Amino acid sequence: MKIKVKVSRFDPDKSPERYFSEYELEVSEGMTVLDGLIWLKENADPTISFRYSCRMGVCGSCAMMINSYPHLACHTQILEITKSVLVLEPLCNHANVRDLICDFSAFFEKHRTIKPHLLREDAEKLDLTGEISQTPQELESYLQFSYCIKCGICVAACPTCATDKEYLGPQALAQAYRYTQDSRDAGGDKRIEAAAEGHGIHHCHYAGACSEACPKGVDPAFAIQLFRKQMVLRSLGLKETRPPAGEMPPMTLNPKPNIPKPPEPTIK
Amino acid sequence: MNSVRCWFLFLLAGLILFFIMAAHMATFHLSHFFGIHEPLSYDSVMARSQQALFLIFYLIGLSAAVYHGLYGFRRILMELSLGRSLEKLVTAGLCVAGSVMVLVGMAATVMAFLQ
Numbered sequence: 061m062k063i064k065v066k067v068s069r070f071d072p073d074k075s076p077e078r079y080f081s082e083y084e085l086e087v088s089e090g091m092t093v094l095d096g097l098i099w100l101k102e103n104a105d106p107t108i109s110f111r112y113s114c115r116m117g118v119c120g121s122c123a124m125m126i127n128s129y130p131h132l133a134c135h136t137q138i139l140e141i142t143k144s145v146l147v148l149e150p151l152c153n154h155a156n157v158r159d160l161i162c163d164f165s166a167f168f169e170k171h172r173t174i175k176p177h178l179l180r181e182d183a184e185k186l187d188l189t190g191e192i193s194q195t196p197q198e199l200e201s202y203l204q205f206s207y208c209i210k211c212g213i214c215v216a217a218c219p220t221c222a223t224d225k226e227y228l229g230p231q232a233l234a235q236a237y238r239y240t241q242d243s244r245d246a247g248g249d250k251r252i253e254a255a256a257e258g259h260g261i262h263h264c265h266y267a268g269a270c271s272e273a274c275p276k277g278v279d280p281a282f283a284i285q286l287f288r289k290q291m292v293l294r295s296l297g298l299k300e301t302r303p304p305a306g307e308m309p310p311m312t313l314n315p316k317p318n319i320p321k322p323p324e325p326t327i328k
Numbered sequence: 329m330n331s332v333r334c335w336f337l338f339l340l341a342g343l344i345l346f347f348i349m350a351a352h353m354a355t356f357h358l359s360h361f362f363g364i365h366e367p368l369s370y371d372s373v374m375a376r377s378q379q380a381l382f383l384i385f386y387l388i389g390l391s392a393a394v395y396h397g398l399y400g401f402r403r404i405l406m407e408l409s410l411g412r413s414l415e416k417l418v419t420a421g422l423c424v425a426g427s428v429m430v431l432v433g434m435a436a437t438v439m440a441f442l443q
Contacts (some may be wrong), residue, residue, distance in 0.1 A: 220407070221408050223410060224406075224407040225409055226409050227407075252332070256331045256332050257331055257334075259409075260331075260336045261405065262331065262403070263403065263406070282440070288335075291332045292332060292335075292336045294332075295332040295333050295336065296333075304366065
């Protein structure tokens with residue numbers, strides 16, 4: 061089946077205006093938008109610019125607006141979307157730098173604001189090769205939110221991000237909850253401060269568009285609601301801050317007598 | 329944490345308004361069930377205003393409505409990305425405007441109660 065593909069083109073060095081280039085594409089069952097784009101680049105127009113890497117919904121590089129809705133190009137089959145016209149545009153709410161490519165620096169800057177790593181006062185004393193204990197229930201409480209691949213689709217779908225450029229956005233806020241909820245972390249108060257001030261969590265309008273669009277089922281809107289609940293409970297003194305989970309004691313093994321000893325480490 | 333408490337107060341004010349608005353609507357539109365046929369007449373308004381229960385009702389309702397309304401309005405203004413200094417000015421201006429509204433409303437309610 062042949063369909064028409066309209067690709068948004070933009071080259072700031074040549075013209076400040078965006079325009080559409082139209083191509084014809086022979087589509088087969090199971091063909092993804094990314095497959096189609098690669099075919100077009102190889103056979104029709106080598107100047108089309110787009111980002112991709114893993115081709116299997118893991119890296120999050122190929123996020124774009126597909127028929128006006130944010131999707132991962134590698135995760136979207138063309139025939140599930142359309143049988144006539146496929147319109148490809150860069151993600152909304154991100155700065156477009158070339159054709160289908162967006163600049164993610166602002167996105168990652170906001171991500172960094174909420175300190176997306178474990179914060180512990182004893183971090184320097186920890187044995188880096190050791191383990192920190194965590195029960196399956198503790199893991200379950202944040203696991204869903206740790207599946208974020210930072211593709212920026214939730215930000216493209218968010219109506220608040222469209223009107224408020226300084227808003228932290230669903231991705232950063234969901235990750236703020238993910239790390240605060242982690243039993244190995246002790247930086248909840250710092251993260252709450254970062255997420256609550258200015259154009260932070262209170263600017264969310266409860267639209268839920270982020271969760272609907274997320275290709276990994278992370279549900280950032282749910283994380284935002286849970287984070288708000290945690291913030292209120294903490295600010296009212298109704299939730300005690302727990303100490304971070306401790307290190308596991310080193311495992312004591314009794315090797316069987318005939319097993320040879322491992323060689324000495326080459327790096328001391 | 330201040331912004332979290334302010335937001336929680338905004339939610340609480342909304343919840344209070346839900347019940348107060350229900351009572352307000354019942355007073356004005358369903359009062360004929362209780363034998364009051366002209367709830368907006370001077371005599372009816374004054375009779376209500378001089379009851380302690382209504383005094384408390386109006387004072388809480390007024391504070392909740394002003395806070396909830398102005399907090400929401402401030403949030404809409406903040407989305408315009410005004411810049412930090414202008415945002416502070418807007419917040420201060422709304423705080424002053426809200427305080428004046430609450431004080432004027434409270435003065436009128438208390439004066440009607442004392443008449």
